[in-house]
Amino acid sequence: MQEQLPLNRMSVSEKLIAINQIWDSLIQTSDDIPTPEWHKDVLSARRKRVEDDVSQFKPLETVKQELRTKFK
Template sequence: MPFNLPLKDMTLQEKLAAMESIWEDLARTPDAIESPDWHQDILDERRRQVAEGRAHFIDWETAKTDIRKKLF
């Protein structure tokens, strides 16, 4: 079922709205989306790092602040 969006004619807001609509639809059936094996490998490695004390979690607000400091 191929279709074309008029991307060249769409505003940024229209493109973002289209992406959000697609994401919302995909999120309704998460089991239908198969993750590649390498995703699990990365998650396993990150769990090992946390368990070994080599990594830790920070809250999202702190992460955004840290990223902004590095960028600006």
């Protein structure tokens, strides 16, 4: 199935809705999506930084609030 979305005729709002629908669809079949090796490497490096007390994880809600404050 090769359908083309009329992107040049879609508003930004319509495009964002389409993106969200695509993500929702991908999440339902996420086990079928292979994880690239480089992604595993990045996650391993980040985990090591946390274990070595060089970095720390923050809750997603905290990060969202920090970004909202920064970009007001």
